[in-house]
Amino acid sequence: MTIDFSVLFQKVLEHLGFTLVSVSIGFVLGVTLGILLTRAPKLSKYILPVLSVLNTIPGVVFVGLLFLSLGMRPATVLIALSIYAMFPILKNTFTGLTSVDAQYLEAARGCGMDHFQRLMMVELPLAMPTIIGGLRMSTVYTVSWAVLAAMIGQGGLGDFIYQGVSSNNNALILQGAIPAALLALVLGALVDALQRHVVPKGLRKGRDEA
Amino acid sequence: MLQFEHVSLSYGGQKILNDLNFEIQEGQFAVFIGPSGCGKTTTLKMVNRLIQPDSGHIYLSGKDIAAVDRYELRRHIGYVIQQIGLFPNMTVAQNICVVPRLLKYPKEKYESLVRELLAMVDMPYEKYAHKYPSELSGGQQQRIGILRALAASPPVVLMDEPFSALDPMTRRSLQLEMKNLQQKLNKTIIFVTHDMEEALDLADVIIFMNKGNIVQMAAPEEMLANPATEQVREFLGKHQSGPAPADLTAADFMRTGIVTVNQNRGIHECVSRMQHHNVDTLLVVDENKCYQGTVSIADIRLTGHVVKSIGPLVRDNTPTVMAGDNAKDCFDLLISSGSPYLVVLYEDRTVAGIITKTSMASAMAEQLWG
Numbered sequence: 001m002t003i004d005f006s007v008l009f010q011k012v013l014e015h016l017g018f019t020l021v022s023v024s025i026g027f028v029l030g031v032t033l034g035i036l037l038t039r040a041p042k043l044s045k046y047i048l049p050v051l052s053v054l055n056t057i058p059g060v061v062f063v064g065l066l067f068l069s070l071g072m073r074p075a076t077v078l079i080a081l082s083i084y085a086m087f088p089i090l091k092n093t094f095t096g097l098t099s100v101d102a103q104y105l106e107a108a109r110g111c112g113m114d115h116f117q118r119l120m121m122v123e124l125p126l127a128m129p130t131i132i133g134g135l136r137m138s139t140v141y142t143v144s145w146a147v148l149a150a151m152i153g154q155g156g157l158g159d160f161i162y163q164g165v166s167s168n169n170n171a172l173i174l175q176g177a178i179p180a181a182l183l184a185l186v187l188g189a190l191v192d193a194l195q196r197h198v199v200p201k202g203l204r205k206g207r208d209e210a
Numbered sequence: 211m212l213q214f215e216h217v218s219l220s221y222g223g224q225k226i227l228n229d230l231n232f233e234i235q236e237g238q239f240a241v242f243i244g245p246s247g248c249g250k251t252t253t254l255k256m257v258n259r260l261i262q263p264d265s266g267h268i269y270l271s272g273k274d275i276a277a278v279d280r281y282e283l284r285r286h287i288g289y290v291i292q293q294i295g296l297f298p299n300m301t302v303a304q305n306i307c308v309v310p311r312l313l314k315y316p317k318e319k320y321e322s323l324v325r326e327l328l329a330m331v332d333m334p335y336e337k338y339a340h341k342y343p344s345e346l347s348g349g350q351q352q353r354i355g356i357l358r359a360l361a362a363s364p365p366v367v368l369m370d371e372p373f374s375a376l377d378p379m380t381r382r383s384l385q386l387e388m389k390n391l392q393q394k395l396n397k398t399i400i401f402v403t404h405d406m407e408e409a410l411d412l413a414d415v416i417i418f419m420n421k422g423n424i425v426q427m428a429a430p431e432e433m434l435a436n437p438a439t440e441q442v443r444e445f446l447g448k449h450q451s452g453p454a455p456a457d458l459t460a461a462d463f464m465r466t467g468i469v470t471v472n473q474n475r476g477i478h479e480c481v482s483r484m485q486h487h488n489v490d491t492l493l494v495v496d497e498n499k500c501y502q503g504t505v506s507i508a509d510i511r512l513t514g515h516v517v518k519s520i521g522p523l524v525r526d527n528t529p530t531v532m533a534g535d536n537a538k539d540c541f542d543l544l545i546s547s548g549s550p551y552l553v554v555l556y557e558d559r560t561v562a563g564i565i566t567k568t569s570m571a572s573a574m575a576e577q578l579w580g
Contacts, residue, residue, distance in 0.1 A: 102293075103291065103293035103294070103295040104295055104297060104298075106260075106291055106293070106295060107289070107291060107294075107295030107296070107297070108295075108297075109260060109284070110258060110260065110284060110289030110291065110368075111284065111285070111289065111308050111309050111312065111358070112281045112282065112283070112284030112285035112286075112309060112312055113281070113308075113312060114281045117312065121297070121308075122297055122299070125297075125299040126297075126298065126299060200298070200299030200300075201342065202298045202299050202300065202301070202342030202343065202344060203298055203299055
C-alpha cells in the first residue's frame, strides 16, 4: 500500500494541535489549582482523592459523555484532553509545593516575603523540577489520548487507527500508531530540554552531587 | 530598644509564655537560654511577628509592633535560623540581596552591597558571589545566612540557635566573627541558644527562661556570681568557677600532710623518717609545734656524726608565708627566691603545708581549665 504523505502530515498536525492546546490549558489549570489547593490544606484532603478517582475514568467514557452534551465539535475533544492533561500537573504541583523544605519557608517568612513573593521567589522555583515532571507525563499521555478525537470525527492520527481497526488493516493502524509514538518521544524530549532550562541551576548542581 | 510588656501566650490550654516583661537596650547582645520548651524560641519569633501573643505589647524602637505591617516589620529585622535556609535556587549574591530586593533598593546598589558584606566575613566576591549554597560548606553557608540578615542594615537581628548545627571548630570561629560584627556595626542582637558556654561568651545580658517565665536576667558575670535558682546553677555547671583568682590564698593550693620532726630528736630517727616518707628534707618544729626551719639529708651526711640531735643542723633559709597570704604573692616569692618550695604557716607559726612549683602549676591549671 502507498502512504499519502500529505494526508499523514495533516493528521500529524491535527494530532499535535490537540495535544499542544490541551496540554497548555491543562498546565495552566493544573498549576493554578495545585497552588490553590496548597493554600487550602483542609480542602485538599477531600479534593485530591476525588481527582484521582476522576483520573481513573477511561478517556473513552469521558469523551463519550462530553459528546452527548456538547456534540461533535473540536471543543469536546479539547475539553476532555485538557482535563486529563491537568491531572498529573495538578498532582505534581501540589506535591512539589508541599514538599518544599520548611527551612526555606521559614527563612522566606523571616525575610519579610508576603504570600505571593514566597510563591514566586521560593516555592515555585523549588517545586519546578516536580512540576515539569508532571508536564512531561501529561504531554506523553495526551499524545496517546488524542487518538480518541477520531472517535467523534475530529481527525488526528486516530483516524488511521480507527479505520485500520474497522477494516482489519494492520498497515493503516501502524500508520497512525507509529507517528503517534514518535510524536510522544519528540515532545517528551522537548519537555526534558525545557526541564534543563527552567530548573534553577543551584538545584541541578545539588542533584548531581547527590 | 526592645520592650516586652505583659506578653502571654497559651496554646491548647497550656501556658507557653507567662506575662513576660523585659527590656533590651540598644546595641546589646541579649541571649535567651533555658531547657527545651522553656519558650525562648517562641519569645524570639514574637519580635518579628512569626508568632502572635495572646495578650500584651511588644515595642521595638518605641513602636508597638502589632501596629506595623508584618512584612514591612520583618524586612527591617534580621533573621538567622539554625537550619540556615539559604534559598538553593539563588546564588550567594542573590541570597544576600533578598531583603534589599523586597525593599526595592535600586539594582545598581546590589553589587557594591554584596562586595562590602562578603568582605566582612573574608569571602572574596570573585570567588563566592556567584556560587550556589550547595557548593559551600556549612560554616560558609551560615556566614551568608548572617549576611542575608544584615543586608538591609536592620537595627535588630534575631538569631535562633544559629550555630548549633555546625561542628565545634566552625562554631567557635563564627561566634567570634559574630561578636566582632555586632560590636563593629552596633547591632542589637536577640540570640537563642541552649549552650551556656556560647551564652557566656557572647552575651551582654543573659535571659534564663523556664516554663514560659524569666527566671533570671543578668550579665554573665552577675549570673555566674549569683545564680537565681538551682536550675540556673546547674546550667552554669562547669563554667562556674570557685572564688576569683584574686581571692585565692596560699591555703587554697598548698600541699598538706607534711612530715615534720621535733628539733630534739636524734639524727638516726630523722634519717629513718626521711627514708620512710621518701623525702630529702624535713620541717623542724619545737615542742609547741612552732616552725623552726628545715633539715636536709645532705647536712646530716656532712656533719651528722658530730652531733646527737638535729638542732644544730636546722637551717631557716627557706622562705615562709602565712596561710592567709595572697596566692599571687606566694607564687612571686617562690619564683624570685629560687627556693624549691615555700613553707606555709598558720598564725601561731605551726606548719600548715608547703607550696612547691608543682602545686603552683596545678593551681593555675585549675583556674584556666576548671
